[in-house]
Amino acid sequence: MFNLIRMNLYRFFREKGYIAFIITLLCATLISAIAIEITAESGIEIVESVDENGQTVYNMGVADENSDITLSAAAEANTSMAEIFVEILGSGVIVMISGIFAIIYSDTERRYGFVKNLTVRKRERVAVFAAKAVPVFVFTCYTMVAVLGGVYLGSCFTYAIPFGNVNRFFAYFVVQLFVATAFGVFSLALYELIRKEVVAVIIVIFTSLGLVSKIVQLLEMGLVKVGICSEAFIEKYEISQHFLANRSAVINLSDVSAGKPCALIIAAIGIVIYLAAGMILYRKKDVV
Amino acid sequence: MKDFLLETNVLTKKYGGRAVVDQVNLHIKKGEIYGLIGPNGAGKTTIMKMIAGFATPTEGEIKLFTDKDRERRIGALIEAPGIIGNLNGFDNMKLKALAMGVYDKQSILDLLNLVGLENDRKKKTKNYSLGMKQRLGIGLALIGHPDFLILDEPINGLDPQGITEVRELVMKLSKERGMTIMISSHILEELSKVANVFGIINHGKLIKELTEEKLKAECEEKIEIVTGNTDLASSILEENNYKDFEVVEANKIHIFGNLSEVPAINRMLVMRGVDINEIHIIGSSLENYYLSCIGNGGNQNV
Structure with missing residues (x-):
């Protein structure tokens, strides 16, 4: 297993993964620069509110009955890099990128036939599958770093804004990293199931945008309508909130758990389940 | 048990209920260069995939290295x-x-x-x-x-120089490193230059396994005599110093060499009371022999 991990990491860096880093950095810079510019010009989108701990927080585009709208005069002082980072990742882009990378990585191995070099009479070929989770984790991590770098550069090109609460940011970063990695592992397993790159990528895109949770919500409505379960039951258990893509979208600096069980546990369960599923599929199906 | 490095026992692979490899019993000894020959779609690659561990057999077993270093x-x-x-x-x-x-x-x-x-x-x-x-x-x-190398049609698409280079490399690996090699091709002529044991496969079935010597003997030109009294014919041939012959069936004798002496042999046997039903020269090129094997189908263990 260690040898396979070593091989995967070597392959990851030799196949010029830094190109993806640069593209992500550039895109994040552009998005951040535009977001900061709009915020500074209008200010209307910046909202000051008080969280449950009594602390003042600033959100872009979030308003409820406890919020005040802050105008442009103080706008550039009322946002942070951390908030912009959360906005970008909360759109679903990081789980999507992690998922797409996982599929392309697996498909390249199979399409080139390189997988044959790894599985000749291998006693436990499932190790070949499991070892791929490591480059998925590394890629997700450095994509998030690229986004952060882009936010910083966006700030450099427009208005200097503060970083924000470092401890909250670090907690958010770690939780989001594991949630996105879990989604990447789900994508590895999905690819092993269908072994068609394009179809898998399309499923991943729509899943990362919340399609599965929408379907589940529809099913929940149906179940309530036909009387199989009550609305209170649905509200109590909120099944759709436990999906990785959904959880990734709702966690934020103020609340990195965003529900029970916490997002980190959801991610850990997801990694275990999808790794196990992928390994079973990998063992049962022919390699080529 | 003989000293086989690889043995397969009723090895079968089915896709959608159709057997693409059908109860194949292969035997490869240590140090051999085993040539697996068959037309496109015969099942060569599928057999090799199963031996290499890329595909799981539907039935049967493969006996190869069992230690953790395999x-x-x-x-x-x-x-x-x-x-x-x-x-x-x-x-x-x-x-x-x-x-x-x-x-x-x-x-x-x-x-x-x-x-x-x-x-x-x-x-x-x-x-x-x-x-x-x-x-x-x-x-x-x-x-x-x-220790064991599996090469599936390694000369496909190569020019003559490339084919020669691969052939020389295979021979070198066998001679210098004592490697056991299993190599497949649909070109018997090329395979015959490297392999010393051959397995002929068609429609998923192993039709024949034979050594290089046996293959040469099958293809070599020889005199075939069809007679009802092979015992008498054999003793007459021995008395007259025709040592290189073989009684291949109850009514058939093959004589190797002496191809120009057909009339003399015929006269000699007839004069000593042997009834000759047929006497003629037979033999074939490798391709013709191969085509006759896959054309006939069935299993013939040699």
């Missing part, structure tokens, strides 16, 4: 070489060596030298010619110094 003791080049186009030759080799836990820079350079790619090791493999890719594929299969 991953290192087998090298395989099945269908196209598995190389990543965006990486150079050295990196492709390094990846596999890392995965196996046997990475050593000098070993890889030695292997690249062995397959004639030492000067192209830094070139991206997507820019390699077909022959270079095949050689790199063989190099990949040799990582870890396996």
